[in-house]
Amino acid sequence: MSQIDSKKVLIALDYDNEQAALNFVKQLSPSECRLKVGKEMFTYFGPQFVKQLVDLGFDVFLDLKFHDIPNTVAKAVAAAAELGVWMVNVHASGGLEMMQKAKLALEKYGEKAPLLIAVTVLTSMDQAQLLRLGIEKTPQDQVVYLAKLAQEAGLDGVVCSAQEAKTLKMSLGGEFKLITPGIRPLGSDAGDQKRIMTPQKAIAAGSDYLVIGRPITQADDPVKTLAEINASIA
Numbered sequence: 671m672s673q674i675d676s677k678k679v680l681i682a683l684d685y686d687n688e689q690a691a692l693n694f695v696k697q698l699s700p701s702e703c704r705l706k707v708g709k710e711m712f713t714y715f716g717p718q719f720v721k722q723l724v725d726l727g728f729d730v731f732l733d734l735k736f737h738d739i740p741n742t743v744a745k746a747v748a749a750a751a752e753l754g755v756w757m758v759n760v761h762a763s764g765g766l767e768m769m770q771k772a773k774l775a776l777e778k779y780g781e782k783a784p785l786l787i788a789v790t791v792l793t794s795m796d797q798a799q800l801l802r803l804g805i806e807k808t809p810q811d812q813v814v815y816l817a818k819l820a821q822e823a824g825l826d827g828v829v830c831s832a833q834e835a836k837t838l839k840m841s842l843g844g845e846f847k848l849i850t851p852g853i854r855p856l857g858s859d860a861g862d863q864k865r866i867m868t869p870q871k872a873i874a875a876g877s878d879y880l881v882i883g884r885p886i887t888q889a890d891d892p893v894k895t896l897a898e899i900n901a902s903i904a
């Protein structure tokens with residue numbers, strides 16, 4: 671039986687300054703949020719930065735969205751497991767075989783294996799952008815298609831927008847995790863995100879985890895903003 675997970679906010683640490691990120695992290699508790707390290711911080715500060723967060727007791731989502739041939743991706747997710755991260759991801763458009771090999775590469779880590787999830791359609795993309803890629807499906811249909819492929823490959827869940835959460839929960843079941851960026855509290859700037867939703871509505875729609883970056887990290891008082899978001903979805 672699955673347990674209810676109360677730490678639903680994954681803070682996207684997208685900083686170009688390691689000390690600024692660590693100063694923020696030191697004001698947080700691993701009991702109130704998880705942390706996401708993406709391409710910017712990993713490229714600047716590398717595995718050592720990730721290890722510091724793991725050593726501070728945080729669950730870390732390593733959001734490097736691997737997209738390569740199966741052998742390379744399998745080795746990359748194993749390297750992420752060695753760092754002790756809680757979750758790692760690949761692009762579902764890398765294909766079934768790539769996702770299957772990645773999952774297989776994590777088997778040897780047993781219970782310590784990170785959750786493996788797949789990015790479907792980036793939350794910064796809308797119908798017009800899909801068309802420019804030659805994809806004629808709606809974002810929702812493309813997300814469902816790729817999420818089914820990820821489930822067939824044995825992955826633990828997908829990155830999607832909260833706008834697709836209800837449909838995905840209905841078609842893929844409650845255990846398949848939905849990790850949703852593009853979360854915007856009322857009144858906050860959408861920026862480059864296209865498929866957005868508020869934290870409360872996203873949870874109601876079926877999101878398991880909310881990825882939130884700028885609305886927290888660029889707030890006047892990021893710690894207070896996190897507390898307000900946590901209270902709004904409790």
Ligand SMILES: O=c1ccn([C@@H]2O[C@H](COP(=O)(O)O)[C@@H](O)[C@H]2O)c(=O)[nH]1
Pocket residue numbers: 682684708789791792793794829830851852853861863881882883884885
């Ligand atoms: O489809 C996706 C996949 C990943 N992301 C990442 O999430 C955060 C969102 O940050 P905000 O500042 O809240 O927009 C960012 O790190 C992205 O790389 C995503 O937005 N959409």
